[in-house]
Amino acid sequence: MTVNKSSWVWSAETKSASVKLVLVAMAECANEKTLTACPSIANLSDMTGMNRKTVISNLSKLVSMGLIEDTGDRAGMTSQIVVYRLLVTGDKRKP
Numbered sequence: 141m142t143v144n145k146s147s148w149v150w151s152a153e154t155k156s157a158s159v160k161l162v163l164v165a166m167a168e169c170a171n172e173k174t175l176t177a178c179p180s181i182a183n184l185s186d187m188t189g190m191n192r193k194t195v196i197s198n199l200s201k202l203v204s205m206g207l208i209e210d211t212g213d214r215a216g217m218t219s220q221i222v223v224y225r226l227l228v229t230g231d232k233r234k235p
Contacts, residue, residue, distance in 0.1 A: 145170065151156040152207055156157040161188050162198040163207060167226060179222045199224070 149167045154160040165187040170177040179187070184195045199222075202208045206227060213223040 145172075145175075145226070146227065148226075153183075154205065154207070155201065158188075158190060158194060159198045159205075162190070162195060163202055166202070166208060166224060170226050171219050175225050175228060176211060177226065178221050178223040180216065180221050186190075 145167050149160075149164050152160070152163060154163060162184060165179065165184050166177050168177040168187070171184075181192055181195050184190075184199075185192055188195065190198070199208070203210065203224075208224045208226055211223045211225050215221045215223050
């Protein structure tokens, strides 16, 4: 995680520590240039120690808080993994 992403993640206002931890995990997986990340729910669960339902709930909270967005793209062999973008500036950015 670059310094810019790191400082943004730690300064982001989240409702709980578990939401922040999912954001930290997403930032760790994010591409440095596009700020997109597509970790699977299983990978996020492994990284955070949270169960699957908690990870999914926290991703939904991050989207509603405007910290990440669903790009509409899908990844993986079955094209089922959601590609998210970190909204580091708070603005929705187009790639």
